[in-house]
Amino acid sequence: DADVTQTPRNRITKTGKRIMLECSQTKGHDRMYWYRQDPGLGLRLIYYSFDVKDINKGEISDGYSVSRQAQAKFSLSLESAIPNQTALYFCATSEGTANYGYTFGSGTRLTVV
């Protein structure tokens, strides 16, 4: 099994719908992150959490919310999806020390029509 699992892998949804992307990890890491990737814009941080009781906004949090249900689970919600939220979404985890960087999931490709 993958260390970081994202579900679903692909999703098409309609404008205005609420959608949740889920992330679970088996690394035992305290820190988890949500990024979106758009061509030419690289990775942009949406939200991050350094432990179960800690939630922080990233550079592009508007229109998104998160829930850290447990150390291993971090979900991202789009409350009312809009077409410019069409992107590839990645979840990642890390330890508190820098030695090994981040471990990424395989991504969720979201299309809002």
Added chain:
Amino acid sequence: GEDVEQSLFLSVREGDSSVINCTYTDSSSTYLYWYKQEPGAGLQLLTYIFSNMDMKQDQRLTVLLNKKDKHLSLRIADTQTGDSAIYFCADWPVSGNTPLVFGKGTRLSVIA
């Protein structure tokens, strides 16, 4: 805030060396990373270098760090078609309590 810059595209012929460059602004960065993203996949850590090192070599990969110029490079020797991917540079700020800062990624195309 911290900024990490990379050129967006690089094209090389199979068998040649590839050099992907990155500049960063935080002079107190502790770790710098290179990640590889293959088509349809997530990012995988390729290698990293600690800020007190100038060079790190791992098989076909050589990382050079010039702290004075805040410049990081990744050299891939004998580039193969399987090296075609997007390569991201990332920086871990010294505090350790802020997330990694990623560059926009360099798309490497290897021509057979």
